[in-house]
Amino acid sequence: MNDPGNEALQSVVDIDRIIHEPARLLILAYLSVVDKSDYLFLMRQTGLTQGNLSSHISKLEQAGYIKVEKEFQDKKPRTLLSLTQSGKQAFQQYRDKMQQILDSLPT
Amino acid sequence: MSPRLDVKHIEQKVYREIEQDGLTELYLGIFYPFYASVCLMLYNYLGLSIRPSSKISLFIVFIPIFIFSYKFIRERFTYPRIGYVEKKIIIPPSFLYAVVFPIAFFPLLAAIALLIWRTAGFLHAILQWTPAFFGILLVFWFQDMVKKSGIKMYYLLALISVLSGLIISLFKFPNSMLGIAIYWYIMSGVFLLYGLIKLVRFIYKYPRPVKEGESVNE
Numbered sequence: 001m002n003d004p005g006n007e008a009l010q011s012v013v014d015i016d017r018i019i020h021e022p023a024r025l026l027i028l029a030y031l032s033v034v035d036k037s038d039y040l041f042l043m044r045q046t047g048l049t050q051g052n053l054s055s056h057i058s059k060l061e062q063a064g065y066i067k068v069e070k071e072f073q074d075k076k077p078r079t080l081l082s083l084t085q086s087g088k089q090a091f092q093q094y095r096d097k098m099q100q101i102l103d104s105l106p107t
Numbered sequence: 108m109s110p111r112l113d114v115k116h117i118e119q120k121v122y123r124e125i126e127q128d129g130l131t132e133l134y135l136g137i138f139y140p141f142y143a144s145v146c147l148m149l150y151n152y153l154g155l156s157i158r159p160s161s162k163i164s165l166f167i168v169f170i171p172i173f174i175f176s177y178k179f180i181r182e183r184f185t186y187p188r189i190g191y192v193e194k195k196i197i198i199p200p201s202f203l204y205a206v207v208f209p210i211a212f213f214p215l216l217a218a219i220a221l222l223i224w225r226t227a228g229f230l231h232a233i234l235q236w237t238p239a240f241f242g243i244l245l246v247f248w249f250q251d252m253v254k255k256s257g258i259k260m261y262y263l264l265a266l267i268s269v270l271s272g273l274i275i276s277l278f279k280f281p282n283s284m285l286g287i288a289i290y291w292y293i294m295s296g297v298f299l300l301y302g303l304i305k306l307v308r309f310i311y312k313y314p315r316p317v318k319e320g321e322s323v324n325e
Contacts, residue, residue, distance in 0.1 A: 041190025045120070
């Protein structure tokens with residue numbers, strides 16, 4: 001009979017590595033509670049620098065987890081970020097899987 | 108970072124961040140005296156002493172102006188300092204408690220009482236205890252705000268709301284709507300004061316807008 005604890009630990013391998021990176025996880029967590037936000041808001045909340053944030057945003061965009069839109073507000077460009085449907089699903093699956101793993105670990 | 112990602116905590120943090128400018132409280136503080144004035148006008152209307160239709164329509168015209176100016180100020184004052192964020196479009200229960208219920212309550216109450224008893228006497232008795240009703244009604248809104256923001260200060264505002272509603276209801280005013288109007292003026296003062304404190308703290312924390320490419324990490 002398989003040990004359920006071992007099975008759960010095996011599923012660590014299946015964890016979404018795009019999301020598992022702490023900075024990207026934080027970005028997704030913030031975007032999951034809002035509809036849209038810009039770079040400035042995310043920079044303030046996550047504590048990431050603009051360059052660092054840009055690089056993580058690119059990776060998340062490539063994975064199809066977030067949508068990047070550009071618009072003008074008072075003739076100034078504004079980049080808006082939001083979670084895509086697949087991003088929402090991936091984030092929820094990640095949370096469920098992590099919860100499952102943590103619950104199965106011996107205390 | 109905690110391995111158990113607390114999304115609820117993040118949600119509360121984001122809400123506090125968005126609402127830290129005190130604009131919502133200031134706008135409610137401005138809105139309620141308008142509403143109190145409408146209550147008084149409605150009383151006069153029931154007493155058939157004036158024709159308030161034009162004044163009430165003026166009040167209705169103010170609602171879109173409130174909404175537009177609220178968004179306008181946020182775009183030009185708040186977002187350049189903390190960043191732009193769009194909340195999820197869900198009509199919050201707090202909006203129902205604070206705005207829709209109070210607006211819908213009176214015409215409905217007046218219509219029902221007049222239809223059933225065909226006398227203004229019973230209506231006046233109900234109106235006397237309406238501040239207490241509103242005082243309790245707003246508690247739900249404050250409770251919702253605590254849930255969304257994690258700010259316990261709203262419990263104190265809830266206490267003020269209940270106490271002022273109950274105390275005002277104990278007095279018998281010559282004009283039944285006057286008690287309700289006084290209640291809204293008190294709550295307006297509370298909201299204006301709290302909003303102003305939040306605004307001053309916000310300006311102190313973010314004295315100027317962030318320029319492009321500027322580092323924001325303290």
